Amino acid sequence: MALRSILNSMCLGNRAACCRFPLHPPHAPVRRASCQPRSGFKPEKVAVVTKTTRFEFELQRYRYAGLAEEDLKQLLALKGSSYSGLLERHDIHTSNVEHVVRSLERAGIEVQLVKRGAYNEEVVRWADAIVSAGGDGTMLLVASKVLSKDKPVVGVNTDPERSEGHLCLPVRYTRAFPEALDKLCRGEFRWLWRQRIRLHLEGTGINPTPVDLHEQQLSLEQHSQAHRSDSQQRSGTLHQSVSTPSLLPVRGLNEIFIGESLSSSPSTSSMLTCPELIRASYYEISVEDGPWEKQKSSGLSICTGTGSKAWSYNINKLAEQAVEEVLKIGRSQAGMDVPLSREFIEKVTDEYNQSLVFSPDDRRLLFSIREPIVNRVFSSGRQRGFASKSVRARSVWTCRTGPVLTGLSLCATAGCVCARGAGTPAWWWTEGRPSSSTTEPSPPSAPVRRTS
Numbered sequence: 001m002a003l004r005s006i007l008n009s010m011c012l013g014n015r016a017a018c019c020r021f022p023l024h025p026p027h028a029p030v031r032r033a034s035c036q037p038r039s040g041f042k043p044e045k046v047a048v049v050t051k052t053t054r055f056e057f058e059l060q061r062y063r064y065a066g067l068a069e070e071d072l073k074q075l076l077a078l079k080g081s082s083y084s085g086l087l088e089r090h091d092i093h094t095s096n097v098e099h100v101v102r103s104l105e106r107a108g109i110e111v112q113l114v115k116r117g118a119y120n121e122e123v124v125r126w127a128d129a130i131v132s133a134g135g136d137g138t139m140l141l142v143a144s145k146v147l148s149k150d151k152p153v154v155g156v157n158t159d160p161e162r163s164e165g166h167l168c169l170p171v172r173y174t175r176a177f178p179e180a181l182d183k184l185c186r187g188e189f190r191w192l193w194r195q196r197i198r199l200h201l202e203g204t205g206i207n208p209t210p211v212d213l214h215e216q217q218l219s220l221e222q223h224s225q226a227h228r229s230d231s232q233q234r235s236g237t238l239h240q241s242v243s244t245p246s247l248l249p250v251r252g253l254n255e256i257f258i259g260e261s262l263s264s265s266p267s268t269s270s271m272l273t274c275p276e277l278i279r280a281s282y283y284e285i286s287v288e289d290g291p292w293e294k295q296k297s298s299g300l301s302i303c304t305g306t307g308s309k310a311w312s313y314n315i316n317k318l319a320e321q322a323v324e325e326v327l328k329i330g331r332s333q334a335g336m337d338v339p340l341s342r343e344f345i346e347k348v349t350d351e352y353n354q355s356l357v358f359s360p361d362d363r364r365l366l367f368s369i370r371e372p373i374v375n376r377v378f379s380s381g382r383q384r385g386f387a388s389k390s391v392r393a394r395s396v397w398t399c400r401t402g403p404v405l406t407g408l409s410l411c412a413t414a415g416c417v418c419a420r421g422a423g424t425p426a427w428w429w430t431e432g433r434p435s436s437s438t439t440e441p442s443p444p445s446a447p448v449r450r451t452s
Helices: 054-063 069-078 083-106 121-126 136-144 177-186 220-235 268-273 311-316 320-334 342-354
Strands: 004-011 045-050 110-115 129-134 152-157 190-204 207-212 255-258 281-287 293-297 300-303 365-369 384-387 390-396 403-405 408-411 414-431
Touching: 045 083, 045 121, 045 136, 054 069, 054 083, 069 083, 083 110, 083 129, 083 177, 110 121, 129 136, 136 152, 152 177, 190 255, 255 311, 281 300, 281 365, 300 311, 300 390, 311 365, 320 342
Parallel strands: 045 110, 045 129, 129 152
Antiparallel strands: 004 152, 004 414, 190 414, 207 408, 255 300, 255 403, 281 293, 281 390, 300 365, 365 384, 390 414, 403 408
């Protein structure tokens, strides 16, 4: 019987182990494993972090411009979007969020409902557990700010028809959240190790306060002023120099991107009016403390096993057309009788593309040089590769940006970025046979009950 995931939640920290447990029907004998949790986990306080829906995004975006609701409807129609359609998806999301909140409150749990833009370290400290109500993007952002190993994060896909929700609960739990909550309280889960990325940053012109790229799109000028004001209140001014590497207060579960911000997410309207905004990134890269190599590309991606199925996969994958053409050239050059049937080409393509995917518990990082430019000055001996220790990049960025991870951007004009692996424990409910494990995890203990 194929394994079927029925609940996926994440408990994030710096070190963890991998251990899995099956669920069994009442009549089936329970097979014991060495690292089964001792008890369930019932949090007293849960923060529910909700995504910004497209409807909310457009509403906020054009309210800043002073548009009335009727004007917004007409503007969306000109863009090919339906106001009523966006409102319908927003209502579906809102209804599912309310279902999660009611389920938690009925279980006697104190709930704090937090919008994505208001989610911060204070919310993380307050909560015993965090529910991400949205899709994978919301899940990644929520997870990035949880640094301890005893803080579970549960992802709920609030719009399954429009979102894959790979890191979230299976879609049937969107409207049956009490079942998932019961399994959490009874301790019916299995441990899974997921690697994350720690980021060290040093250099000049650094603003260590992460910028939410999603919120930034609402109003570039308003956001930049607010961010500048907030940063100056925290640190007085931008850091002109950092003598030692600073460990950033976020972790990357999928990947980080290093390069010019305009290389990572160019604006279509800006491209039409100002083509020079599409800039290449000039930098040097060092893998495993090896020699520095000059690069010119559209940026550097560094991913974990969890992220190897996402952006990194699409950067490196090959199309069947490319594989077929390479095989034709190889056959003509070597004089070999290589079959070029459709089935053979599909098999070779699939095997290569699957080699780009590795396990979430793998301690290695996969770096990918995105769209490298090769000439007399710049080389690309390895367009991608694995690193078990670290990947470093240094440069002078002309657009005042540096690394981007999990929807967050950090500003720097010049300096060095060092990415290192960091383990993170995760909770994973599954059906099926137990897998072997040799490492004992440290499950989060239930919060201490308070008495009045």
